[in-house]
Amino acid sequence: MIRIFSILVGAFFSLALLLAVLTGAYSYVTEPPAKTVEATFYEHPEKLALASDGVFGKFDRQQLQRGFQVYKEVCAACHSLKHVAFRDLSALGYNEAEVKAIAASYTVNAQDPLTGEFKDRPGMAADKFPPVVYAGKGVPPDLSLITKSRHGGAAYIHSLLIGYSEQPAELIKAFPDAKTPDGLYYNRYFPTLNLSMPAPITSEGQVTYGDGTKATVDQMSADVSAFLVWTAEPELEKRRQTGLWWMGFLLFTTVLAYMAYRNIWAEKKGH
Amino acid sequence: MSFPWANEYKPSHPLMQWMDEKLPLPRLVYNAVGSGYEVPRNLNYMYNFGILAGLCLMIQIISGVVLAMHYAPNTLVAFDSTEHIMRDVNWGWMLRYGHANGASAFFIVIYAHIFRGFYYGSYKAPREMVWLLGVVIFLLMMATAFLGYVLPWGQMSFWGAQVITGLFSAIPLVGDPLREWLLGGFAPDNAALNRFFSLHFLLPFVILGVVILHIWALHINGSTNPTGVEVKTKSDTVSFHPYYTAKDGWTVGLFMLIYSAFVFFMPNALGHPDNYIPANPMQTPAHIVPEWYFWPFYAILRAFTVDFLIVPAKLMGVLAMFSAILVWFFLPWLDKSPVRSAKFRPLYRKFFWVLVLDVAVLAYCGGAPAEEPFVMISQIASLYYFLHFFVIVPIVSSIERPDPLPFSITESVLGHDGQSALGAKA
Numbered sequence: 001m002i003r004i005f006s007i008l009v010g011a012f013f014s015l016a017l018l019l020a021v022l023t024g025a026y027s028y029v030t031e032p033p034a035k036t037v038e039a040t041f042y043e044h045p046e047k048l049a050l051a052s053d054g055v056f057g058k059f060d061r062q063q064l065q066r067g068f069q070v071y072k073e074v075c076a077a078c079h080s081l082k083h084v085a086f087r088d089l090s091a092l093g094y095n096e097a098e099v100k101a102i103a104a105s106y107t108v109n110a111q112d113p114l115t116g117e118f119k120d121r122p123g124m125a126a127d128k129f130p131p132v133v134y135a136g137k138g139v140p141p142d143l144s145l146i147t148k149s150r151h152g153g154a155a156y157i158h159s160l161l162i163g164y165s166e167q168p169a170e171l172i173k174a175f176p177d178a179k180t181p182d183g184l185y186y187n188r189y190f191p192t193l194n195l196s197m198p199a200p201i202t203s204e205g206q207v208t209y210g211d212g213t214k215a216t217v218d219q220m221s222a223d224v225s226a227f228l229v230w231t232a233e234p235e236l237e238k239r240r241q242t243g244l245w246w247m248g249f250l251l252f253t254t255v256l257a258y259m260a261y262r263n264i265w266a267e268k269k270g271h
Numbered sequence: 272m273s274f275p276w277a278n279e280y281k282p283s284h285p286l287m288q289w290m291d292e293k294l295p296l297p298r299l300v301y302n303a304v305g306s307g308y309e310v311p312r313n314l315n316y317m318y319n320f321g322i323l324a325g326l327c328l329m330i331q332i333i334s335g336v337v338l339a340m341h342y343a344p345n346t347l348v349a350f351d352s353t354e355h356i357m358r359d360v361n362w363g364w365m366l367r368y369g370h371a372n373g374a375s376a377f378f379i380v381i382y383a384h385i386f387r388g389f390y391y392g393s394y395k396a397p398r399e400m401v402w403l404l405g406v407v408i409f410l411l412m413m414a415t416a417f418l419g420y421v422l423p424w425g426q427m428s429f430w431g432a433q434v435i436t437g438l439f440s441a442i443p444l445v446g447d448p449l450r451e452w453l454l455g456g457f458a459p460d461n462a463a464l465n466r467f468f469s470l471h472f473l474l475p476f477v478i479l480g481v482v483i484l485h486i487w488a489l490h491i492n493g494s495t496n497p498t499g500v501e502v503k504t505k506s507d508t509v510s511f512h513p514y515y516t517a518k519d520g521w522t523v524g525l526f527m528l529i530y531s532a533f534v535f536f537m538p539n540a541l542g543h544p545d546n547y548i549p550a551n552p553m554q555t556p557a558h559i560v561p562e563w564y565f566w567p568f569y570a571i572l573r574a575f576t577v578d579f580l581i582v583p584a585k586l587m588g589v590l591a592m593f594s595a596i597l598v599w600f601f602l603p604w605l606d607k608s609p610v611r612s613a614k615f616r617p618l619y620r621k622f623f624w625v626l627v628l629d630v631a632v633l634a635y636c637g638g639a640p641a642e643e644p645f646v647m648i649s650q651i652a653s654l655y656y657f658l659h660f661f662v663i664v665p666i667v668s669s670i671e672r673p674d675p676l677p678f679s680i681t682e683s684v685l686g687h688d689g690q691s692a693l694g695a696k697a
Contacts, residue, residue: 016587033642145547150544239364243536
């Protein structure tokens with residue numbers, strides 16, 4: 001009885017699916033989905049090699065400092081970094097005095113502990129990066145987590161920063177309606193191909209590096225991407241270091257446990 | 272199950288004797304996972320996943336309780352409090368990555384455990400209750416995992432909650448009021464986040480309770496084994512301790528190695544980047560996908576694209592998705608084959624492997640965007656899924672001619688039965 005009922009229920013769902021797949025196949029054949037402009041012209045991020053890659057990777061502090069400089073002088077005009085505190089910057093190799101000086105160069109709106117009113121004061125090491133007021137339309141995303149919140153991570157950020165160009169002529173030819181709208185900018189690494197952010201890093205030497213590194217567009221883009229890996233995963237080095245010790249310990253105990261298992265079962269297998 | 276030849280608990284120390292008279296807890300442990308519990312000697316590694324699932328539950332409860340000390344279930348600060356855990360709480364990143372990847376590990380282990388049951392017929396009499404309780408645990412796990420994924424209040428949290436609670440609105444007449452009642456509003460908001468947190472904290476302990484019943488029911492008849500032949504004599508079994516404690520012990524180490532590789536070296540590999548974007552009710556993500564362990568069922572939900580008879584497509588999808596799991600409850604009665612193990616069921620075995628492949632295809636399609644050819648592939652794969660459980664399993668179990676079974680577990684291990692003592696060694 002239950003099996004007859006089951007076969008009937010199975011037939012009910014199966015017929016519905018059969019109908020669905022036939023309907024789908026029919027419309028697929030009669031109106032095949034047109035190739036979209038994104039599917040044709042979007043490109044996956046280029047590979048970006050960073051010192052922090054891989055199981056044994058460590059941050060390149062010099063690069064992180066350069067990347068921070070790019071953030072401060074270019075990105076910070078529109079993008080906040082609200083999950084990062086000034087005190088965290090000591091991880092980039094800045095000493096206490098330098099961290100305090102960086103913090104003090106920012107203005108923070110905070111509650112005065114004596115009067116209770118909110119007022120501006122110079123930043124302190126314990127403060128987080130203050131919010132950025134963007135005058136234009138829209139909300140530029142906070143950058144603290146940007147490498148974790150985009151497919152491709154740092155490689156995507158790097159590619160996006162160097163990927164601005166005029167729309168290719170073939171694109172306009174193949175998709176006349178897909179002209180980049182006013183106020184948007186064409187970028188082949190952006191999933192929808194057009195984004196509201198104009199190219200932020202445009203010319204060589206836009207930032208003057210203190211360590212003598214040549215500030216090419218590619219270099220600045222790579223540096224800020226490396227910095228943003230750190231802002232998203234400040235725990236990265238400690239995590240891997242802990243992981244290596246822990247895995248070593250686990251491997252040792254697992255081998256011991258395996259030998260104990262072989263020993264205990266030795267006379268039981270019977271073969 | 273207590274076979275007559277099982278060791279008896281005999282406390283030698285006066286303190287343990289005193290304890291045994293007042294509260295025989297050591298006796299319970301001895302008879303449940305100690306030397307007093309006899310287990311088939313031929314269990315293979317597929318039988319290790321029950322212990323691993325218990326380990327996962329413990330990892331989740333312990334890391335979860337500590338995370339709850341630092342997390343704030345309020346839409347204004349939930350996302351930031353998660354980042355606070357990641358950055359400012361000592362070892363907070365390890366707790367959170369351990370918990371998030373722990374959920375994935377739990378589901379991998381549970382899927383292996385369930386498919387072990389499908390293959391070796393673990394659901395068959397007299398162990399139906401073990402199986403039924405297991406399906407209850409799986410449903411509770413799915414609910415708990417869904418609720419937990421909402422808590423960080425990222426984009427996928429919010430839109431996942433929107434989609435999953437939206438399933439209830441497919442129910443005729445009462446659907447919309449029901450959804451609003453469940454959410455405490457018209458869309459996921461603070462009321463929903465608060466109750467999701469409360470339930471996410473509660474349900475693991477409900478799971479723990481059902482797990483205890485699951486193990487209790489298991490111990491009434493004892494484990495199945497790869498031959499599916501019941502235990503007959505002493506030579507068919509070994510005591511749980513030290514034999515299976517040793518075997519489970521080293522597989523726990525192996526499991527921890529794989530799990531730790533994810534936690535420490537690729538903690539975000541199984542997650543979706545969008546959940547690092549704070550929830551924004553005004554901006555729908557390009558592709559809303561649940562966590563990977565829901566993909567097969569998500570594919571079934573989305574496979575129903577046309578209305579059928581009087582049932583709208585959306586309701587069909589919801590009914591199908593729930594039926595896809597609820598059918599497992601009826602499995603002990605749909606599969607009437609007296610032979611448990613697929614090892615001796617040539618026809619069922621072939622369909623079993625088709626099912627494994629089918630669920631893998633469903634999982635792939637569930638994670639892919641809802642466009643062709645994935646929709647058509649998921650429709651065909653869903654079709655097989657329903658045929659398998661509702662039609663093929665009942666029919667195969669009545670027409671199949673099973674292979675001859677070994678006389679006993681001992682014979683299957685040694686090539687001869689210990690009872691006919693002097694038989695040639697294989």
